[in-house]
Amino acid sequence: MITIQANEVNKKYGDTIALRDLSLSVEKGELFGLIGPDGAGKTSLIRILTTLLLADKGTATVNGHDVVKSYRAIRRQVGYMPGRFSLYQDLSVEENLRFFATAFGTTIEANYDVIRDIYQQIEPFRRRRAGALSGGMKQKLALSCALVHRPEVLFLDEPTTGVDPVSRQEFWQILKGLQERGITILVSTPYMDEASLCDRIALIQDGQLLGIDTPAALRKAYPHPLWDLQSSRRYELLHFLRQQEFTLSVFPFGETLHLATRPDVPEHQIRESCYSQGFTDIQLTRIEATIEDCFMDRMAPTADPEIH
Amino acid sequence: MKTILFLLRKEFLQIFRNRVIVAMIFVMPIIQLLILANAANYEVRNLKLQVIDQDHSSWSRQLVGHFTASPYFNLTGMVASAKKGITAIEADEADLVLHIPSGFERALRREGTASVHLNINAINGVKAGLASSYAQTIILDLHQEIMPVVELPAGLSSTFRYWYNPDMDYYTFMVPGILVLLVTLVGMFLSGLNIVKEKEIGTIEQINVSPIRKHQFIIGKLLPFWIIAQVELALGLTVGWLVFDIPIVGSLGVVFAFSSIYLLVVLGIGLLVSTFTDTQQQAMFISWFFLVIFILMSGLFTPIESMPGWAQQITRLNPVTYFVDVVRLVLLKGSSWWDIRSQWIALSIFAVVINGAAVLNYRKTD
Numbered sequence: 009m010i011t012i013q014a015n016e017v018n019k020k021y022g023d024t025i026a027l028r029d030l031s032l033s034v035e036k037g038e039l040f041g042l043i044g045p046d047g048a049g050k051t052s053l054i055r056i057l058t059t060l061l062l063a064d065k066g067t068a069t070v071n072g073h074d075v076v077k078s079y080r081a082i083r084r085q086v087g088y089m090p091g092r093f094s095l096y097q098d099l100s101v102e103e104n105l106r107f108f109a110t111a112f113g114t115t116i117e118a119n120y121d122v123i124r125d126i127y128q129q130i131e132p133f134r135r136r137r138a139g140a141l142s143g144g145m146k147q148k149l150a151l152s153c154a155l156v157h158r159p160e161v162l163f164l165d166e167p168t169t170g171v172d173p174v175s176r177q178e179f180w181q182i183l184k185g186l187q188e189r190g191i192t193i194l195v196s197t198p199y200m201d202e203a204s205l206c207d208r209i210a211l212i213q214d215g216q217l218l219g220i221d222t223p224a225a226l227r228k229a230y231p232h233p234l235w236d237l238q239s240s241r242r243y244e245l246l247h248f249l250r251q252q253e254f255t256l257s258v259f260p261f262g263e264t265l266h267l268a269t270r271p272d273v274p275e276h277q278i279r280e281s282c283y284s285q286g287f288t289d290i291q292l293t294r295i296e297a298t299i300e301d302c303f304m305d306r307m308a309p310t311a312d313p314e315i316h
Numbered sequence: 317m318k319t320i321l322f323l324l325r326k327e328f329l330q331i332f333r334n335r336v337i338v339a340m341i342f343v344m345p346i347i348q349l350l351i352l353a354n355a356a357n358y359e360v361r362n363l364k365l366q367v368i369d370q371d372h373s374s375w376s377r378q379l380v381g382h383f384t385a386s387p388y389f390n391l392t393g394m395v396a397s398a399k400k401g402i403t404a405i406e407a408d409e410a411d412l413v414l415h416i417p418s419g420f421e422r423a424l425r426r427e428g429t430a431s432v433h434l435n436i437n438a439i440n441g442v443k444a445g446l447a448s449s450y451a452q453t454i455i456l457d458l459h460q461e462i463m464p465v466v467e468l469p470a471g472l473s474s475t476f477r478y479w480y481n482p483d484m485d486y487y488t489f490m491v492p493g494i495l496v497l498l499v500t501l502v503g504m505f506l507s508g509l510n511i512v513k514e515k516e517i518g519t520i521e522q523i524n525v526s527p528i529r530k531h532q533f534i535i536g537k538l539l540p541f542w543i544i545a546q547v548e549l550a551l552g553l554t555v556g557w558l559v560f561d562i563p564i565v566g567s568l569g570v571v572f573a574f575s576s577i578y579l580l581v582v583l584g585i586g587l588l589v590s591t592f593t594d595t596q597q598q599a600m601f602i603s604w605f606f607l608v609i610f611i612l613m614s615g616l617f618t619p620i621e622s623m624p625g626w627a628q629q630i631t632r633l634n635p636v637t638y639f640v641d642v643v644r645l646v647l648l649k650g651s652s653w654w655d656i657r658s659q660w661i662a663l664s665i666f667a668v669v670i671n672g673a674a675v676l677n678y679r680k681t682d
Contacts (some may be wrong), residue, residue, distance in 0.1 A: 084527055094519045096330065098334065
């Protein structure tokens with residue numbers, strides 16, 4: 009059963025195109041990730057699906073309700089956590105939660121089971137003003153507020169941006185727990201490493217869909233031989249590799265370089281050409297593609313000389 | 317209704333948690349009334365007077381005596397010539413120079429008429445006007461005194477009385493107007509800023525995805541400030557009555573009924589401003605722009621009758637003008653609800669138009 013459906017959605021802000029003909033569907037109970045850099049159109053899509061923004065063209069449904077015609081029904085069934093922490097800083101933790109519960113005509117007590125795992129962690133501070141909470145606690149409060157009315161679908165816009173790595177991991181554990189309760193979750197993130205935690209992901213760039221599948225299938229579909237290179241002269245090596253005939257693309261990846269080559273280029277050929285230029289300390293390893301590699305590959309067609 | 321009630325609860329919780337706002341709500345009426353009512357006083361005292369007495373007669377001395385006895389003038393020196401008098405004005409040693417020419421008393425006794433000359437420093441127009449009228453009153457007093465002696469021709473003499481403010485007490489005149497300022501500040505600023513704040517911190521998004529309806533949200537935002545402004549008015553009236561002893565001739569019910577409508581207008585302006593601004597800074601700036609125009613053109617500090625024709629037309633669109641007018645009419649004159657019908661009808665129309673525009677614009681920006 010399909011819970012979220014977008015059909016050729018378009019959105020423009022003046023001359024800037026935020027979304028072009030974007031279509032996707034999310035199954036009930038799925039943990040679905042929208043992966044893309046800042047400005048890719050993730051927030052626009054979420055705002056359209058949560059009835060906060062009108063699309064210029066195209067249709068969308070959430071839980072079978074049209075986002076334009078039945079927006080009021082959608083608002084009762086979805087939870088939304090915007091990218092920016094936006095709760096009342098001058099109200100206490102408990103007052104914030106109570107306010108959002110009442111806004112949906114319900115109480116904290118009636119839905120305590122949904123938020124218990126998350127809320128228990130901040131409950132000791134329930135009399136503290138939301139503005140005085142730490143980043144991780146603010147995030148948990150925001151999630152509690154988005155969940156307090158027992159939504160069937162949860163939209164999270166970059167929930168882990170600006171959160172420390174430990175809290176990020178913890179947060180994804182929480183999302184998994186919510187998924188087990190049967191809540192459909194659509195989450196956007198600029199962090200490629202979080203993509204593998206989703207059931208399925210959509211890669212988005214410049215308002216366009218670059219690919220949509222399970223993380224494993226996307227990685228498997230990566231079409232080129234891929235190598236990881238380490239060198240103490242990373243920058244010079246990058247320049248050198250860009251000029252090589254066997255190179256399709258090369259880009260920095262953390263502390264190393266990821267090199268995609270033409271098919272059937274043997275390892276010793278790469279190694280030897282590097283040695284011949286004095287890059288004697290290189291470590292070359294054949295690797296499986298990560299989501300980031302898939303993203304870079306789809307974003308930049310290999311024919312593009314600029315990226316190459 | 318239940319939704320509006322819990323929105324109100326939340327607003328009041330937030331307002332009363334903000335110490336600065338709470339302090340302002342209670343301190344503002346008292347401070348503003350105490351300071352403004354005393355500062356915005358048209359009475360000018362201790363005008364610096366210099367006299368050129370070239371007559372040296374008993375009547376000329378009598379005239380000077382009248383001036384020095386008056387609380388309005390302070391004799392700062394006697395000068396010998398008209399030229400020196402002008403120098404004194406230029407040096408800011410005199411606001412007013414009274415020139416009594418030689419032969420003043422003789423002319424009065426023989427011909428029944430004589431003139432004195434006044435040079436007035438008009439750098440400050442209001443002060444100059446007042447100096448002139450005080451001086452003329454004093455000269456008229458002398459005229460009254462010497463009339464039986466010289467059997468002056470029975471010229472036209474006027475007597476007058478100030479109605480509704482018999483002593484021309486400036487507190488009576490200013491305090492009701494300042495009450496209007498208080499109510500306007502609360503209504504226009506706090507409401508608009510509060511809505512924009514929700515935009516600024518992003519909570520309006522959270523509200524928008526909830527089943528709370530637009531009208532519930534707007535009422536929940538405006539009603540708290542409607543109530544606070546009325547409390548403010550009551551506080552201000554109490555201070556005015558206790559400290560300044562302002563008369564309350566008419567019904568307070570009429571004042572509050574009128575302020576109920578008036579507040580709809582100013583709250584509507586705040587709401588309208590909030591619909592096309594994204595930050596509190598923008599909202600503040602725009603509200604302030606309107607407020608300054610409204611106040612300066614309200615007839616509170618300068619009479620509308622002395623404005624040019626086009627400006628007088630503009631004041632007809634100024635809600636503050638109507639309320640200043642009504643507060644004075646009701647408190648000082650005792651006007652009834654029926655007497656001020658043209659004012660509340662006009663304001664009711666404003667209220668509908670402004671709130672209508674605000675709500676329409678609010679939807680558009682959704």
